[in-house]
Amino acid sequence: MEIQVRGHGVAIDEDLRTFVNTRAARLDHLVGRVSDAKLELRGLHNRAGPDTTAAQITMRSGREVLRAEERAQDEKLAIDQAFDKLERQIRRVHGKRSRRHAAGQVTIRDGLGTMDEVSDFDIRDGEEEGVGDLVRTKRFGLKPMDVEEAIEQMELLGHDFFLFHYVDEDVLSVVYRRRDGAYGLLIPK
Numbered sequence: 001m002e003i004q005v006r007g008h009g010v011a012i013d014e015d016l017r018t019f020v021n022t023r024a025a026r027l028d029h030l031v032g033r034v035s036d037a038k039l040e041l042r043g044l045h046n047r048a049g050p051d052t053t054a055a056q057i058t059m060r061s062g063r064e065v066l067r068a069e070e071r072a073q074d075e076k077l078a079i080d081q082a083f084d085k086l087e088r089q090i091r092r093v094h095g096k097r098s099r100r101h102a103a104g105q106v107t108i109r110d111g112l113g114t115m116d117e118v119s120d121f122d123i124r125d126g127e128e129e130g131v132g133d134l135v136r137t138k139r140f141g142l143k144p145m146d147v148e149e150a151i152e153q154m155e156l157l158g159h160d161f162f163l164f165h166y167v168d169e170d171v172l173s174v175v176y177r178r179r180d181g182a183y184g185l186l187i188p189k
Contacts, residue, residue, distance in 0.1 A: 001034050003057075009043030010053055010075060019076055023083045030090045036060040039082075041075060066090065098104060134169040142172070150175045151183055 003024045005012055018124040020039055030052040042054045055078035056069040066089045070081035145153070154162035154175060164175035166187065 001025065001031065001037055002127060003037040003039055005039045007039070007041045007043075010041040012041070016075065020079060023079060027087060027090065031059070031061050033123070034059060034061045039079070041079075044071070053078045057082050057086050059086065066093070096138045101150065147185060 001024045003013070003020060005017055005020055005131050023173045024037065029127050036058045038057070040056045040058075046052060052071045052073055053075045054069060054071045055075070057067065059066045066086055068085035068089060070078050070085060072081060074077035104124045119133055142163070142165045144165045146167055150166075150173075152165040153164070154160075154177070161174055161176040163172060163174050165171075169187055171188055173188070176184045176186070178184050
């Protein structure tokens with residue numbers, strides 16, 4: 001696989017290019033036709049703590065666009081982790097493709113079940129673009145809470161977002177973790 005390497009605040013030398021090409025070659029047996037593959041390295045300055053490098057890989061193969069981003073203090077470690085994440089995504093896409101054609105599969109478009117009757121199901125890709133596979137339905141109770149409690153619950157669960165009943169506004173809201181490490185709050189009008 002031919003991969004373009006670009007750096008912002010990171011020096012790209014031959015040793016790093018060789019490492020990237022060696023790591024990308026390990027994905028060749030998993031991916032059929034790659035039309036475009038890019039690796040972007042960004043040096044990130046942190047006010048507190050050591051500086052880090054963000055490695056973002058974007059790969060186009062057929063209809064799929066796969067993207068993985070990881071951050072680490074060492075450039076090679078960030079690249080290695082991003083390639084590992086991309087490999088997991090490729091395996092997941094191939095698994096969905098093979099499951100989609102499995103016999104006897106219950107789907108929404110087949111009209112064989114409702115969400116109350118079926119908890120885990122897939123949606124087949126039809127003529128519509130952008131329709132992905134729904135692989136899990138999760139039901140949970142909501143209790144009224146404030147923003148600080150919602151952030152604490154989100155952190156305890158290890159998620160990047162959390163849906164909760166915002167007691168101050170008396171509406172469903174979402175708290176989420178931003179890329180800079182701060183938090184955001186979505187409140188509907």
